[in-house]
Amino acid sequence: MTSSTNVSCFHEARRVAIFGGTHGNEMSGVTLVNLWIQNGKEIHRKGVETKPFITNPRAVEKCTRYVDTDLNRAFTTENLSAPSGDDLPYEVQRAQQINEIFGPKGSPEAYDVIFDLHNTTSNMGCTLILESSKDHFNLQMMHYIKKAIAPDSCPVLLTEHPLLKYSTSRSVAKHPIGLEVGPQPQGVLRSNIFESMRVVLKHALDFIELFNEGLEFPPCTVDVFRVSEKMDYPRDTNGNIIAMVHPNLQDCDWEPLNPGDPMFQTFDGTTLRYEGAGTVYPTFINEAAYYEKQQAFVTTRRETLAAGAIKKT
Numbered sequence: 040m041t042s043s044t045n046v047s048c049f050h051e052a053r054r055v056a057i058f059g060g061t062h063g064n065e066m067s068g069v070t071l072v073n074l075w076i077q078n079g080k081e082i083h084r085k086g087v088e089t090k091p092f093i094t095n096p097r098a099v100e101k102c103t104r105y106v107d108t109d110l111n112r113a114f115t116t117e118n119l120s121a122p123s124g125d126d127l128p129y130e131v132q133r134a135q136q137i138n139e140i141f142g143p144k145g146s147p148e149a150y151d152v153i154f155d156l157h158n159t160t161s162n163m164g165c166t167l168i169l170e171s172s173k174d175h176f177n178l179q180m181m182h183y184i185k186k187a188i189a190p191d192s193c194p195v196l197l198t199e200h201p202l203l204k205y206s207t208s209r210s211v212a213k214h215p216i217g218l219e220v221g222p223q224p225q226g227v228l229r230s231n232i233f234e235s236m237r238v239v240l241k242h243a244l245d246f247i248e249l250f251n252e253g254l255e256f257p258p259c260t261v262d263v264f265r266v267s268e269k270m271d272y273p274r275d276t277n278g279n280i281i282a283m284v285h286p287n288l289q290d291c292d293w294e295p296l297n298p299g300d301p302m303f304q305t306f307d308g309t310t311l312r313y314e315g316a317g318t319v320y321p322t323f324i325n326e327a328a329y330y331e332k333q334q335a336f337v338t339t340r341r342e343t344l345a346a347g348a349i350k351k352t
């Protein structure tokens with residue numbers, strides 16, 4: 040067998056977009072994208088058209104997550120195929136426009152790559168979000184970024200899950216990549232968070248340039264954290280929250296949580312413990328935007344994915 044039989048070929052990643060302001064109060068992405076709209080020199084790469092784009096301008100203007108509904112949940116087939124009109128929620132109208140410009144989602148005309156820039160109030164560091172374990176192009180890119188950024192770490196969160204997966208803005212692209220950097224409060228810019236987001240984007244664009252130049256990337260493996268279970272805050276019968284994230288768990292994103300470990304602390308100081316089966320790795324711990332989604336954190340499990348060799352056609 041010749042080595043080339045194991046190489047997956049992809050078209051050049053010529054059309055690339057960088058989304059900021061999918062959530063209007065996540066300031067690193069909003070600020071970087073606005074900078075790059077003014078001057079795109081930093082994101083220019085040979086043989087690549089990179090378009091910086093503010094996805095939810097009305098939410099950015101109000102510095103709020105969204106106006107009518109969460110844009111990063113709005114890219115469902117139902118929404119995208121609904122008859123368009125002013126009566127639709129603002130973000131659904133916006134999703135349709137974005138799908139026209141960068142999609143259509145699932146079609147050969149769709150953009151090759153979309154980076155969607157997010158911030159979290161959780162202590163997640165610089166996290167790459169992968170939507171499909173079978174996307175070898177993205178796996179290779181994430182492998183490249185992890186190597187380039189070492190000894191700093193860059194965990195990969197895999198959101199592939201039958202119930203917990205959601206319809207993101209970036210999902211209109213052939214290769215959707217979320218970048219989630221924290222901790223940063225909503226509406227706030229922190230220089231360290233801003234800079235680490237910028238550095239990851241730099242490496243990502245370098246990878247695309249090398250790929251388009253014809254470099255072959257050999258098979259590799261990527262350690263990922265696969266989303267497993269959504270954990271809500273403990274509540275009373277009226278739905279009111281009766282406990283907080285336990286101090287031993289707060290800020291401990293990506294660290295092992297074992298059966299019997301403290302998880303929540305009630306207002307009178309009682310510790311509630313994790314009673315699941317086996318070790319999990321919580322993340323999005325105490326994310327501000329997830330109170331409305333009844334989510335205190337999400338558990339993940341570690342997995343190693345194999346990426347085949349890739350090369351441009």
Ligand SMILES: CC(=O)N[C@@H](CC(=O)O)C(=O)O
Pocket residue numbers: 062111155157158159160168207217219326328
């Ligand atoms: C805090 C936050 O907004 N996180 C993103 C994660 C993602 O882009 O997949 C979201 O919930 O849409």
Ligand SMILES: [Zn+2]
Pocket residue numbers: 061062065156157158
């Ligand atoms: Zn966000």
